[in-house]
Amino acid sequence: MTTDFPDFAPLRAIGWPYAGIPEDAAWREAFATHPQARPARVVEQHRSGYVVADAPGAAVKAESLPEWQRPRFPAHERPAVGDWVLLEGKRIVALLPRHTAIKRGAAGEHYHQQVIAANIDTVFIVCGLDADFNPRRIERYLLLVGGGGAQTAAPQPVIVLTKADKTEYGPDAVATLEELAVQGVPVHAVNAKDPASVAVLEQYLGPGRTAVLVGSSGAGKSTLTNTLLGIEKMKTAAVRENDSRGRHTTTHRALIPLPSGACLIDTPGMRELKPTGEEDLGEGGFADIEALAGQCRFRDCSHQREPGCAVRAAIERGELDEERFLNYLKLRDEVAVAADKLANRLAQKSEAKVQGKALHKRLEDKYGKR
Structure with a gap:
């Protein structure tokens, strides 16, 4: 070199x-x-x-x-x-x-992928402890984070519950996400404006590390960025009281060096989180359900009323939340549809390449090389 x-x-x-x-x-x-x-x-x-x-x-x-x-x-x-x-x-x-990347399916009927951030070590999934709190949306983010696709590794997801100072239900929210914590996904409830509270995130922000903040508008991503920076760099705005929704104070993705030597990528709020078809449900927060499904008596068990269904048995014993399981089924179907679109897209590209080579050869045979 x-x-x-x-x-x-x-x-x-x-x-x-x-x-x-x-x-x-x-x-x-x-x-x-x-x-x-x-x-x-x-x-x-x-x-x-x-x-x-x-x-x-x-x-x-x-x-x-x-x-x-x-x-x-x-x-x-x-x-x-x-x-x-x-x-x-x-x-x-x-x-x-890229060593790692987070991608989502772009909006619209045609298949496209959009990279949210690249070469990242940690993904902070930020969710407010107000009307923004939605375990199902958190699971959707985890699926996208775990869908490394062609990347050599997936970044580490960390769930950050902001606005802990505004509610007494923080411990209950953390308990709601216990099934994710058992799988090794850290969950932290913080006051995004308080440096002492946010200090729990410093373990993920060592020198040379890169983290990205993802979450809805108004979840507190920019406030969290300002606190980690120690200065008011990012614009912030109050959320609407009736639905806790925020305005897009962050209008574009930006990478910001932190005093710790780490880098932080702030992103605009995302309302649509479509899978790309490259995701793995077992790597995306549903490893426990995938393991249970492997214990069912029938390989093609639909987990409805079949005898010997390990998934239904876990739900009936109270070991698996049924709402989370239903979200698993929904996301599984979405990933399957996206995977079909991706396969068709790749096949079309391959066919177009073959046709292009054939056309080039015919032109060479007729007119000679140029």
Whole structure:
């Protein structure tokens, strides 16, 4: 590798995952292909382009590759906040392979994927202890977090229940999520405005780590960001009293270095959380139900009235919440539908590639090589 790295400390301060030169073979190959390029991280993503940085406070607007600007270019193959890219001047010349990512199915009937954040270690699923509290939506977030797809690993999910200072039902809410906590998903109830309360999250925010905040508008993500930063950087607004809904004070995704040496990605509130079809229910918060289903007498058990159904038996014993099980069935069906769409999309791309090669050969046979 001929690229000169004079100082890794600024890169480490914005989440560079190595002590020095990249160990990842694909990353090393990209550097070898672009020996004059330098690494940078995408810290903001806008409709008009990207803002990247190679050190804290060194953000610049970057020109993207022309193919990324084509309307039909897959959105999930464009850079997202948290991605590492290679720069020549202020022009992005390569997107380095992601180690982790959170994706969702984009809105609309046609199959598309949208990357929420890339190269992250921890996902803070933020939910307010008011009318925003919804265990079913938390389970949906967990499914997306656990759906690593082509990534080498999935980030660690952590459930953060904000506004603990405004209700006496915090312990009850934590108890409601006990089935998730048993599976190793930490649950913390905090006052997002109180540094002492938020300090429980510091264990996930060590130097070189990257975390992302996801949750509904008004859940307290920006307030949490300000408290972790120690300054009022992100705009906040009060929620409506009648339904606890907030306005989109965060309008775009942004990566922010923290005093601890970690990076935090704040995101706008998301109301639609569609699976991509790559999710694994066992890795997405339903490992216990998947294990029970494997104990049923019949392999094709629908978990309704079949004899020897281990899932129904657990519900009847009070060991499995029936509402959570019904949500499992709903999400299982959504993942199956999305997986079919993904398979069809991949088949169409493969067929188009084959047809393109055949057309190219016919043109060569008729007109010769050009």
